[in-house]
Amino acid sequence: MRLESGIHNTSEIGRLRRVLLHRPGGELENLMPEYLERLLFDDIPYLKEAQEEHDAFADCLRQSGVEVVYLTDLVLQSITDRSVRDELIRQFTAEAGIEDPRLRDTVAEHLSAMPDREMVQTMMAGIRRQDLRAAGGRLGDYLAAAGDGYPFAVDPMPNLYFTRDPFATIGTGVSIHKMHTPTRNRETLFGKFIFEHDPAYRNTPRWYDRGETTSLEGGDILILSPSVLAVGISQRTQEDSIDQLAETVLSQSKTFRKVLAFNIPKSRSFMHLDTVFTMVDRDKFTVHPNILSQITVFVMELDENRKMTIRQEDGRLEDILREHLELDRVTLIPCGQGSEIDAAREQWSDGSNTLAIAPGEVVVYSRNYVTNRSLEEAGIKVHTIPSAELSRGRGGPRCMSMPLWRDDP
Known part of the structure; x- marks a missing residue:
């Protein structure tokens, strides 16, 4: 049928x-x-x-x-062009409870660098601060990612x-x-x-x-x-x-x-x-x-x-x-x-x-x-x-x- x-x-x-x-x-x-x-x-x-x-x-x-x-597959089907992808990242980071603007930018860059499926799965899984520290090439970004002891930059779902x-x-x-x-x-x-x-x-x-x-x-x-x-x-x-x-x-x-x-x-x-x-x-x-x-x-x-x-x-x-x-x-x-x-x-x-x-x-x-x-x-x-x-x-x-x-x- x-x-x-x-x-x-x-x-x-x-x-x-x-x-x-x-x-x-x-x-x-x-x-x-x-x-x-x-x-x-x-x-x-x-x-x-x-x-x-x-x-x-x-x-x-x-x-x-x-x-x-x-x-996950339906979310991927919804990413019909680059502007939709960018808007998804923007809204996701805006709603992720990230108070530090520098950390918010680092998370957005982290997601932007991924293929679509990995990006969506990472949004769902949450982002560990240690993963951002490992990718950071600037001291300020590294310190922002280190945070105050809480292990997540973005909580899991x-x-x-x-x-x-x-x-x-x-x-x-x-x-x-x-x-x-x-x-x-x-x-x-x-x-x-x-x-x-x-x-x-x-x-x-x-x-x-x-x-x-x-x-x-x-x-x-x-x-x-x-x-x-x-x-x-x-x-x-x-x-x-x-x-x-x-x-x-x-x-x-x-x-x-x-x-x-x-x-x-x-x-x-x-x-x-x-x-x-x-x-x-x-x-x-x-x-x-x-x-x-x-x-x-x-x-x-x-x-x-x-x-x-x-x-x-x-x-x-x-x-x-x-x-x-x-x-x-x-x-x-x-x-x-x-x-x-x-x-x-x-x-x-x-x-x-x-x-x-x-x-x-x-x-x-x-x-x-x-x-x-x-x-x-x-x-x-x-x-x-x-x-x-x-x-x-x-x-x-x-x-x-x-x-x-x-x-x-």
């Missing part, structure tokens, strides 16, 4: 045809224990095995008929393999995000260049832009149907962002008629909406067991005058989903089969974070075997992938993937 260029994503479960991944690279080897919290990591994955696990993930998708494209968050494909458009933390906000620069310069994607409608003032992250966006979009009010997505996204999507998209804003706990264990629940079939969802009793949702719609209306609903998640998706019944599959111990252990490694590749067919981490057994018992076809190292980043298969094209459900 030959796919058109551009974006098409109207559900969580439609047959997945094209997906964006990022194979972990040198950014993981620039993680240090002293700076893990700053870089949003709890541990340091072993790169070689993380890459092998990620390759297994990509192979699993390809064997299911999914075209896999990589972030270790969260890049979670391609779900920096931007989100919604319908035929895209939202490029203002991330919650400076550490991750730099990731969205790559999305900006892809959707401004890559010939295959530069005409994509824009629902949200990275220049906004409040945060929005892709893990909080679930496309429940061609007409219903869900967004989490979370630790990392703010209500003002949801207002703007809802206004734009509902007024400009061709299919969406309703946004459900779920108010979820503001904690790391409930980082995004897709750690709370994910859709695995038309009427089946995995779910964090701690939200089974009660949840609050704000229903956002445009009235006949194209003005936004909002109403609050409090109730059980299954009732809310059944009503707004117009289903006869909804089955919730709790992480860890509802066991306090198994759920806590498997939620830590994203047992509720599944990637649907077709209705009733999902990719999951093999380590979450209790939850996976529940999925199989519910009639879901399960593809398991290894995750001893990937899971150290605290994200599952959905977090590691951004659908670019799905069939309609």
